[in-house]
Amino acid sequence: MDVQRVILIAALALVSYLMVLQWNEDYGPSxxxxxxxxxxxxxxxxxxxxxxxxxxxxxxxxxxxxxxxxxxxxxxxxxxxxxxxxxxxxxxxxxxxxxxxxxxxxxxxxxxxxxxxxxxxxxxxxxxxxxxxxxxxxxxxxxxxxxxxxxxxxxxxxxxxxxxxxxxxxxxxxxxxxxxxxxxxxxxxxxxxxxxxxxxxxxxxxxxxxxxxxxxxxxxxxxxQQTSMGMQSYxxxxxxxxxxxxxxxxxxxxxxxxxxxxxxxxxxxxxxxxxxxxxxxxxxxxxxxxxxxxxxxxxxxxxxxxxxxxxxxxxxxxxxxxxxxxxxxxxxxxxxxxxxxxDYGWLWWIASPLYMLLKWIHSVVGNWGLAIIGITILVKAALFHLNAKAFKSMAKMRKFGPEMARLKELYGDDRQKMSQEMMKLYQKEKINPLGGCLPILVQMPVFIALYWVLMESVELRHAPFYGYIQDLSQMDPYFILPILMGVTMFIQQMLNPTPPDPMQAKMMKMLPILFTFFFLWFPAGLVLYWLVNNILSIAQQYVINKQIEAGDVKD
Structure with a gap:
């Protein structure tokens, strides 16, 4: 039964992918x-x-x-x-x-x-x-x-x-x-x-x-103006x-x-x-x-x-x-x-330095796709310690997941008592339940600013990366990068603790699918940034999870 389910899901995914490709060919930007x-x-x-x-x-x-x-x-x-x-x-x-x-x-x-x-x-x-x-x-x-x-x-x-x-x-x-x-x-x-x-x-x-x-x-x-979705230039x-x-x-x-x-x-x-x-x-x-x-x-x-x-x-x-x-x-x-x-919009104070940095990296590596990867690594390095704190908090929540499940069984009918016990556990183990949101919140302004940099920088118009991606300012014609981005989001969720609320857990499982669909028509350069960022986050979070489980990390 499980094998049949996997085959059906794979077939449905393949058909959906082919339908999106055909829709893009018929109605996408010419x-x-x-x-x-x-x-x-x-x-x-x-x-x-x-x-x-x-x-x-x-x-x-x-x-x-x-x-x-x-x-x-x-x-x-x-x-x-x-x-x-x-x-x-x-x-x-x-x-x-x-x-x-x-x-x-x-x-x-x-x-x-x-x-x-x-x-x-x-x-x-x-x-x-x-x-x-x-x-x-x-x-x-x-x-x-x-x-x-x-x-x-x-x-x-x-x-x-x-x-x-x-x-x-x-x-x-x-x-x-x-x-x-x-x-x-x-x-x-x-x-x-x-x-x-x-x-x-x-x-x-x-x-x-x-x-x-x-x-x-x-x-x-x-x-x-060739993009069919997202923000439009003035x-x-x-x-x-x-x-x-x-x-x-x-x-x-x-x-x-x-x-x-x-x-x-x-x-x-x-x-x-x-x-x-x-x-x-x-x-x-x-x-x-x-x-x-x-x-x-x-x-x-x-x-x-x-x-x-x-x-x-x-x-x-x-x-x-x-x-x-x-x-x-x-x-x-x-x-x-x-x-x-x-015009970089109201985040010009972030976008202007990003553009100058992107231009400098390109002068060194000679490829705008590699320059985007380079700027992703630099942004990730700048936010390394902030991300580390968030990942430590999530790793602890993952480690103490069984204890949280036990508290839920004990006080499931008494929501006030369960909240009090959970807060005691958070304080004792120095867990920040909102810590996992910080990396996303901090990176959203950078993400939006980089979007405008890619939208407004004429240097990226018709700029190739490698292989089939010949224009980083336009969407991936075969949607490979958005799909890979969705896969990395799913892997990140596997490394994160499961939310105690069943409804919230279901919503979190839907996020990779929603983000993948949302990113289908984004410029390939922007999706490349998010994909590389996810890969770096997975590596950092995996290492921290192993250290927490082994008890090698101090607060």
């Missing part, structure tokens, strides 16, 4: 990239009189303001090719109509693990709108013309970075005779693009304008000002009201899982930051103070644009607080 539509100019089919999405400066006071619409219509685009720029880390398209960046692909980051296509961060097509706009508005700004966005000229339509830097100049001459050069400067290995407006006033009147930079995005889902805008160095404004917030703030320096970003785009205006001025929603699009950006260029003079205004991964090293160098877009 690793294949979506078919990308062709990127096109936003103005090719624009109708005259359509509401403009550009900001507008107030000429009366010189203070920047962003209304719901601008005054001028958008004209039909002139025939001109998109400008294609390639660097070692960026592959982007610039629309000469307005000089906007309308596509950014990242060759160093693939769209999916099995794909050879780069991840596309910014795009403007039938699937999605996500672009970076900039220009000059105000009294004489060419982007404030009643004819709509200006159409720039470029020397060529294809540019490739061959040295350390690359300048891409877009030029135009206004009706007043003012020469405007919009210069994009790219650097090797950099996701930051320097955007300069060089105004040469060859007219006989002062030129007054306001620089704006904004990010326009629709409300579509985050294409880089999707939305972030503003950094002198008053608040990191303020989230998500799409729901923009639906309800517009955000507006004035601040010296600062920046504005659009954040998603692993990647972000951001405008960082030149330091040393008072800027207006604002969000708005118009024509079904979400816009966040900045406006500079009004500037004036005298006749015969030349002046340059500038801002930096970043489009790339959440790389802490680059973000820290670009602007103060920009690295906060790597």
């Amino acid at each position: 690793q294949q990239p979506q078919q990308q539509a062709a990127t096109v100019s936003a103005y090719a089919d624009a109708a005259a009189g359509e509401a403009s999405e550009l900001p507008q400066a107030s000429n009366a006071t010189g203070n920047a303001d962003i209304p719901a619409t601008a005054a001028g219509p958008i004209a039909a685009a002139k025939s001109q090719s998109l400008i294609h720029v390639r660097t070692d880390v960026l592959d982007l398209l610039i629309d000469p109509h307005g000089g906007d960046i309308i596509q950014v692909a990242l060759p160093e980051h693939l769209a999916a693990l099995a794909s050879d296509q780069p991840f596309v961060l910014l795009e403007q097509n039938a699937n999605r709108t996500y672009v970076a706009q900039s220009g000059l508005i105000g009294r004489n700004g060419p982007d404030a013309s009643a004819d709509g966005r200006p159409v720039y000229s470029a020397a060529q339509s294809e540019y490739t970075l061959e040295g350390d830097t690359l300048n891409v100049d877009l030029t135009l001459t206004t009706d007043q005779g003012v020469d405007v050069t919009k210069r994009f400067t790219f650097a090797k290995g950099a996701y930051k693009v320097d955007v300069e407006f060089i105004v040469n006033n060859a007219s006989d009147a002062p030129f007054e304008a306001v620089l704006f930079g904004q990010i326009k995005r629709d409300g579509s889902a985050d294409p880089s 999707l939305g805008a972030v503003f950094s000002t002198a008053e608040n160095n990191y303020q989230k404004v998500d799409f729901d917030d923009m639906d309800e009201e517009r955000f507006k703030a004035q601040s010296p320096d600062g920046w504005v970003a659009m954040v998603q899982h692993y990647f972000l785009s951001a405008w960082i205006p030149a330091p040393g001025a008072e800027y207006t930051y604002e969000s708005r929603k118009i024509n079904g699009q979400y816009l966040v950006g900045f406006l500079s103070p009004s500037f004036s260029v005298a006749p015969g003079q030349t002046q340059t205004v500038s801002a930096d644009f970043y489009a790339g991964p959440k790389d802490v090293d680059q973000l820290e160098q670009i602007a103060p607080n920009l690295e906060l877009t790597i």
Whole structure:
């Protein structure tokens, strides 16, 4: 009968495993990239009189303001090719109509693990709108013309970075005779693009304008978010000002009201899982930051103070644009607080040191899976004495289990008397009945913080371990690690004393099954951490149990 029961349980477990595998294949997160539509100019089919999405400066006071619409219509685009720029880390398209960046692909980051296509961060097509706009508005700004966005000229339509830097100049001459050069400067290995407006006033009147930079995005889902269960990374805008160095404004917030703030320096970003785009205006001025929603699009950006260029003079205004991964090293160098877009949640004070430690271990071992194992060992070593006390308490409860069972038989009907006798036994043998909870309680903040480190660290995206695990940031495709984790939990329970309450004992037996199911869709790196932690705990607890049983451990 026992053999038949074992066979039935094994068969049921095998069938359940195969069903979960099939469910994951049918309904799990897809690793294949979506078919990308062709990127096109936003103005090719624009109708005259359509509401403009550009900001507008107030000429009366010189203070920047962003209304719901601008005054001028958008004209039909002139025939001109998109400008294609390639660097070692960026592959982007610039629309000469307005000089906007309308596509950014990242060759160093693939769209999916099995794909050879780069991840596309910014795009403007039938699937999605996500672009970076900039220009000059105000009294004489060419982007404030009643004819709509200006159409720039470029020397060529294809540019490739061959040295350390690359300048891409877009030029135009206004009706007043003012020469405007919009210069994009790219650097090797950099996701930051320097955007300069060089105004040469060859007219006989002062030129007054306001620089704006904004990010326009629709409300579509985050294409880089691939996990199907668990916590999700933030999707939305972030503003950094002198008053608040990191303020989230998500799409729901923009639906309800517009955000507006004035601040010296600062920046504005659009954040998603692993990647972000951001405008960082030149330091040393008072800027207006604002969000708005118009024509079904979400816009966040900045406006500079009004500037004036005298006749015969030349002046340059500038801002930096970043489009790339959440790389802490680059973000820290670009602007103060920009690295906060790597959002570790309220446990950032644990997660940040964990990330730095994880990164250091990886620099030594060269594999992110081994780095996770290394950080597990270090965390376990840091908590060694605390765990030892807890394991000693549980080992004593296991050793005196027969005595506790005897007390239960003697005073089973008198719960008060039984509790008193049990407390006497605990005090005499120095047993802490809650000691076994301490390791779990202490490690939960570390576990949650490490979860966010794995979620937010772009270095772990598509990072392989060994064998079939090719992406530690995604779930184990065959659920081997979660099952092994469940087995180790079961072994731990075998080493622990059985709770005296039958109902509690049944609940404890169910925990390995519940945790295994819960961990099925967690990132493989996180399950690896918990599995190694369990193995180390089993080893420590086994040794302590043997020492307690032999009477070799002193309190």
